[in-house]
Amino acid sequence: ELDFQGGIGNDNINASATTYVILKGGEGNDVLTGGSGNDNLYGQDDNDTLQGTNSGTGERDTLEGGTGNDRFILADTTKTFYDDGNSTLPGDDDYATIADFNTTDDTIQLRGSSSNYLLSVSGSNTNLYINKPGSEPDELIAVINNQTALSLTASYFSYVASPTLPTITLAVSPASVTEDGTTNLVYTFTRSGVTTNPLTVNYTLGGTATLNTDYTRTGTTNTVTFAAGSSTATVTVDPTADTIVESNETVILTLAAGTGYTIGTTTPVTGTINNDDTTVTSQLSINDITVVEGKDNNAILTVTVDNPNSQPITFNYTTAPINATANVDYTSKTGTITIAPNTSTATISIPILNDNLNEPDEAFTVTLSNPVNATINPEGGIGEVIITDTWQSTLTRTLPNNVENLRLIGTNNINGTGNAGNNNITGNNGINQINGGAGIDTLTGGLGADTFIFQFGQSTISTSDRITDFAINSDKIDLLTQAGNATSAPSSFSRAANSTVTTLQNLVNQVFTDANGATTGNQGLGVNSAALVQVTTGAIAGTYLVINDSTDGFQSSNDLLINITGFTGTLPALGSIPVSNFFI
CATH class of the missing domain: 2.60.40.2030 (CalX-beta domain)
Known part of the structure; x- marks a missing residue:
């Protein structure tokens, strides 16, 4: 608490750093400034200026000018004092009491203009309010004692202008x-x-x-x-x-x-x-493919985007049969594909169903539709899938299970081997080794000096293989033991007399009885021997090789019977034949 008495002369007493003060000006033109608490300011003699606060929030000050022309400061150019900023209350807890205002001699300083304020008489006093907008309560800033006929436009109210803001x-x-x-x-x-x-x-x-x-x-x-x-x-x-x-x-x-x-x-x-990005006209095309039934589990088609798009591309696809049967040869399928922005390809996978039948090629289509952010190439919107039982290869191959046929292509000297099924194996224009394996196989060497490999126990009387294009004196036959090991060529080879029998069993019996058609009497087919024989009429007409293993007599589960359905060159005459003409 500060209690200060001014002396004779003009005093400037500022207690703004103190929370509660009593200031007395004394004689002279004094300037009294209160602190942040509840202050009492007394101008006393002469012309005094009294300012109870620098904001007034939460305080009640008492201002008494005394004699002379006194000025009561309730605002400066930047703000009006005793405005607590609470938009819901009328400010009854913070205001100044002007105890001895004289309309003839004194002045109350406000900010802005008279329209910013309101006067309200309360008993013998007048309350001074800030005129608040809308429904906000008007803010009490002063109680002027013993005055009931004041006017905001009278000269005893002085208004200072706000500073000019930028x-x-x-x-x-x-x-x-x-x-x-x-x-x-x-x-x-x-x-x-x-x-x-x-x-x-x-x-x-x-x-x-x-x-x-x-x-x-x-x-x-x-x-x-x-x-x-x-x-x-x-x-x-x-x-x-x-x-x-x-x-x-x-x-x-x-x-x-x-x-x-x-x-x-x-x-x-x-x-x-x-935006500086231009619309790209993307076009979709789908390829045609061939899949090998039993080898390829799925037909995987590639959709190519001509001019990839910065936006995602979507499209639909659906399958339809040509001569393949839906859900028998392939799985019928529809779907929607989304291609990521700036991506040039997508794939569609259609399951292929294996039936283990050796049958002609079959086909179905995959059709694109309903593109978004792209168009469909009118010449490439339908992909054809050919399902074949024939695996075409430029490399040496052994047929996997469930694949029926193998075709070697190109001119390289490569080999082809069948599986346990009934296979068609075709060579290329090079020198090939063709081995049908188990099953009833059809073997074609093609151009080149080819070798046909036969394993005892595989091309038997009940599962005899066929050679469709044996080139005499060029193509050869190579033998393997029943265990699949290499073995030597037959020790003797002859051509038996032509036959007219109607069954393979009778044919084998005839050859084992007489394997040499150039001699009188029977010359039975010995162990490790082979005979060439022609059937000239009937259902089994054709040329056959009968090859005996190392066991005497006909062994139906092991001895070889090979049907040469086509050959080039001249068949050897009846009688003995050089082994090297046919075997290696």
Whole structure:
């Protein structure tokens, strides 16, 4: 607590740093300024100026001018005192009491104009209020004792003007920029008037562009600060390059209210980011493929995008039979495929169903439809899938299980081996080794000096293989033991007399009885021997090789019977034949 008495003369007593004071001016023209608590100020003699607070929030001050022309300060150029800022209460807890106001000699200083205030008589006193807008309660700032006929427009009320605040204007230059360009949108804030101190100005951010996706900006909040001495400040918007085809997008800045300035540009300021990505006409095509039944579990077709798109592409597909049977030869299927942006291919997989039948090629289609962000090539929108039982290869191959046929292609010297099924194995134009394996096989060497490999126990009387194009004196036959090991060629080879029998069993019996058609009497087929015989008529007409193993007599489960259905060259005459003409 401070209790201070001024002396003779003009005193300036400022107790703003003290919470509760009693100030007395004494003689002279004194200036008394109270602190932040409940103060009592007495001007006493002469012309005094009394200010109870520098804000007045939460305090009640008593001001008494005394004799002379006294001035009671209730506001300065920046604020009105005793306004607690509470928009729901009338301010009964903070105000000044002017104890001895004299309308002839004294003055009450307010801020703004008379329209900002209201007077209300209460008994023998008058209450002074700030005129608050709308439904907000008017704010009590003073009680003027012993006065009931005051007027806010009378000369004893003095109004000081608020300081002139800088006006903020906003503009953007350039008004538009290209998305992938080097030029940025620069929003320039300009303030008028005094520029001595820094000033922070608020703005709102809007528009169709998205911050940190379509562009970045200087600063991290919706404020911009003028440096001391500067009349301008800027916010720079840097567009983010992308490849998305989209509409032009806007970045809109609007000045917002704040402290220490007025808004000069009241309308939004719009900058435009111009899209520079062009629409790409993407076209879809699907390929044709051939799959080997039993080898390929799926038909995998490739959809190619001509001019990949920056947007996702979607399309539908569906299968339809040509001569294949849906859900027997392949799985009927429909679906939707999405191709990622800037991607040039996609695949469609259709399951292939194996039936273990040796049958002609079958086919079905895969048709593209309903594209989004693309068109379908009118010449390539339908893919054909051929299902074949024949595996074509330029390399040496052994047929996997469930694949019926093998065709060697090209001119390389490569080999083909069958599986346990009934196979068709065809050589190429090179020198091939052809081995049908188990099963009833059809073997074709093609051009070149080919070797046909037979294993005892595989081409027997009940499962005899066929050679369709044996070239006499060029193609050869190579034998393997029943265990699959190499073995020597027959020790003797002859041509038996022509036969007219009607069964293979009778034919074998005849050859084992007489294997040499050039001698009188029977010359039985010995162990490790072979005989060539022709059946000239009937259902089994043709040329046959009968090969006995190392066991005497006919062994139906092991001895070989080979049907040579086609040959080139001249068959040897009846009787003995050089082994090397046919065997290696």
